[in-house]
Amino acid sequence: MFSTFATLVSFTKIVVYPITVFNLIILNGYVSLLKGKYQMNILLKDKGSWIKVPIEQVIYISTTRQPHLLQVTTDTDDYFIYDSLHHIEKRSNKLMFCNKSVIVNIDQIERIEQKLSQIHFHSPGIPAVVCSRSRYKEILQAWKAL
Incomplete structure (x- = not known):
């Protein structure tokens, strides 16, 4: 037993x-x-209530014009939190910087265009994100390793 x-x-x-x-x-x-499985969550405060969003559902996290306010984009909704991108990137090895203002979830990437350095996602309706030249190889290697 x-x-x-x-x-x-x-x-x-x-x-x-x-x-x-x-x-x-x-x-x-x-x-x-x-x-059976390891799951990480991001705690979000939305309209006075707390929401746990699994990192697997996060497509990307980007900065906004307002300082320290981040937009968390998922399949179903967009959420806004006060945090820094560096703190969020350290929470999971699936989240990586693609440029100085956007973190992408490697699991959500469908394809990476080399010519335009754009990252496209599995979810329809989610716009492509531009990847910087300095981060392109790192993102590509991590995505190929999946």
Whole structure:
């Protein structure tokens, strides 16, 4: 049987799960037990409520004209958060700078045009993003490695 167990303590009950079934992840001070897969989230505050958006759903994150305000673009919606691109890029190895004002999710890239240095995404209706010459090779290598 199982020799190692993880204990999840909630406010109402204590549940014991075998560690071999779950991965233990500590993220932003919260302990999460997720079955079978590692998942990172970005916490967003939208119209007075907090939303957890999985990084897999994020297509790209870009700066806006307002200082420190970032636009998080997903398949379904756009969200705005106050943060820095450097802090967000450090949260996941799937997020990479493509130029000084945009971070792209490598998993969401459909194709990269060499001539125009544009990155196109799987989702229809999402505009292409221009990749700088200095970041082009790094993005291309990471995308090919997937």
